[in-house]
Amino acid sequence: MGERRVIVIGAGVGGLAAAMLSAAQGLDTLVLERAAEPGGKLREIEVGGQTIDAGPTVFTLRDVFEDLFTDAGGSLDEHLKMKRAAVLARHAWADGSRLDLSGDVEANAQAIGEFAGAAEARGYRAFAARGADILKTLDRTFMRASRPDPLSLAARVGFFDARRLMAISPFETLWSALGAHFRDPRLRQLFGRYATYCGSSPFQAPATLMLIAEVERQGVWYIEGGMRRLADAMQATAQRAGARFRFGVEATRLVVSAGRVVGVETRGGERLAADAVVFNGDVSALGDGLLGESARSAAAPTPPKRRSLSALTLVGVARTEGFPLVRHNVFFGRDYAEEFDAVFKRDRLPAEPTTYVCASDREDEGGAARDAERLFVLVNAPADGANTLTPEDIQSCETAATKLMQACGLTLEMKDFQRTAPADFANLFPATGGALYGPASHDWQASFRRPGARSALPGLYLAGGSVHPGPGVPMAALSGRQAALALISDLASTRRLVPAAMSGGT
Ligand SMILES: Cc1cc2nc3c(=O)[nH]c(=O)nc-3n(C[C@H](O)[C@H](O)[C@H](O)COP(=O)(O)OP(=O)(O)OC[C@H]3O[C@@H](n4cnc5c(N)ncnc54)[C@H](O)[C@@H]3O)c2cc1C
Numbered sequence: 319m320g321e322r323r324v325i326v327i328g329a330g331v332g333g334l335a336a337a338m339l340s341a342a343q344g345l346d347t348l349v350l351e352r353a354a355e356p357g358g359k360l361r362e363i364e365v366g367g368q369t370i371d372a373g374p375t376v377f378t379l380r381d382v383f384e385d386l387f388t389d390a391g392g393s394l395d396e397h398l399k400m401k402r403a404a405v406l407a408r409h410a411w412a413d414g415s416r417l418d419l420s421g422d423v424e425a426n427a428q429a430i431g432e433f434a435g436a437a438e439a440r441g442y443r444a445f446a447a448r449g450a451d452i453l454k455t456l457d458r459t460f461m462r463a464s465r466p467d468p469l470s471l472a473a474r475v476g477f478f479d480a481r482r483l484m485a486i487s488p489f490e491t492l493w494s495a496l497g498a499h500f501r502d503p504r505l506r507q508l509f510g511r512y513a514t515y516c517g518s519s520p521f522q523a524p525a526t527l528m529l530i531a532e533v534e535r536q537g538v539w540y541i542e543g544g545m546r547r548l549a550d551a552m553q554a555t556a557q558r559a560g561a562r563f564r565f566g567v568e569a570t571r572l573v574v575s576a577g578r579v580v581g582v583e584t585r586g587g588e589r590l591a592a593d594a595v596v597f598n599g600d601v602s603a604l605g606d607g608l609l610g611e612s613a614r615s616a617a618a619p620t621p622p623k624r625r626s627l628s629a630l631t632l633v634g635v636a637r638t639e640g641f642p643l644v645r646h647n648v649f650f651g652r653d654y655a656e657e658f659d660a661v662f663k664r665d666r667l668p669a670e671p672t673t674y675v676c677a678s679d680r681e682d683e684g685g686a687a688r689d690a691e692r693l694f695v696l697v698n699a700p701a702d703g704a705n706t707l708t709p710e711d712i713q714s715c716e717t718a719a720t721k722l723m724q725a726c727g728l729t730l731e732m733k734d735f736q737r738t739a740p741a742d743f744a745n746l747f748p749a750t751g752g753a754l755y756g757p758a759s760h761d762w763q764a765s766f767r768r769p770g771a772r773s774a775l776p777g778l779y780l781a782g783g784s785v786h787p788g789p790g791v792p793m794a795a796l797s798g799r800q801a802a803l804a805l806i807s808d809l810a811s812t813r814r815l816v817p818a819a820m821s822g823g824t
Pocket of ligand 1: 327328329330331332333350351352353356357358359360372373374375376377378567568569570598599600603629631696746747748754755781782783784789790791792794795
């Protein structure tokens, strides 16, 4: 079995997951990564002598990783210590109001009742039930399955179960669905914000995305040592199964022969043969020709107008006082519609941006003022790969965010920090234009437009946030699983590989 060679381009979550499973099947697996370390967007940076998470901070769907590590011959617990968050996030508004969410529907309903009245509590219960229902319908038929088209999704859900199919609400926007559950604009904002988890606007995304609130309700976890430990654990497990990693190596061309990918060329001019290649960068890189002319046909690039959100982030050490920060905090701007208009319609930074603050040194207890703590601050931003945002635009957005947090009670003074603007993200992740989540989910077809694990080019498989089932750490891992399943099954059909059992089926 071992003589079949798989090359994985990219050690992001999707590439790491594919490498873990491919190596565990006895395939000779080599991972090429242009950066110096694994993780891709799941990265940490060093500021003022401290390492701080600078990418994803909210870890959900832990069971996706439990299954993955088990199937790769390891176990999640042997590598990572995790603790379930009691407070999912603390939400704050400039009128001084605050609301914490937990994983308990009844506790949330009670908190919402005290926050906004009994009718809103009833609205929340109905909203939570609807989100749970959608997740139940799509978990096995969409998220953890190969990419369906609308017809095959209907078949998987059950053609004759029209109620279940319509309940996923693909033709209504998330915002209008929220209007049916909540009269209080603060609650519409709070639950609308979940659309940004896949880089989209709640005003354009389908109501199906209500399921994201349910995913979060089912569990958010703190990973001891920071999120990056997850990438390290994935690399270690893949290595133990026999995968090899080469960092600082960029793939610049896919070698195609007789209409099939047969190898990879690196920037250093090396040519490496492969029976199958997994590409974990943004699929736009293929259509844009970054992997050579013959690979252009493998996947279409995302048109700039369909790109998802980027971000403006500040990562550093700060003095904080006046607000009981927990791990995850959100400070809401006063005009949510204007914020998304600015970002998606005018390609500008919001005038008063809703601001997310991850206080890495804290968990559920909102502690007192601190003289120096590690913070990750993020506001939504347009995918500005063309670098049209000026330093003045960025400065005025940061000032507006600081003022908003102050209006919500938090005085925050960044002492030592590193800024990452959309153009910086565009440089870090080729062909994204700075968009962090592949294409936006702005209509019901968006989920079906994402490519599946098998590209249009035989021998080339796709994994990552721009591929089915979409962005987010667990989703990228699921895409890596699909890529591994597809290539294992294709190589097995050439009779030289007998796949071992794996959950999700081979
Ligand atoms: C600021 C930020 C906050 C986020 N917050 C959350 C969150 O809280 N929770 C959550 O679940 N998700 C979050 N996400 C999204 C999540 O991080 C991503 O969806 C996920 O990590 C993407 O994984 P991926 O498999 O697409 O790989 P990527 O992370 O995109 O990595 C791809 C890798 O491929 C490498 N590569 C590309 N081209 C080549 C080449 N030609 N040769 C060699 N190597 C190449 C790149 O260097 C990179 O390392 C966030 C993302 C960002 C940026």
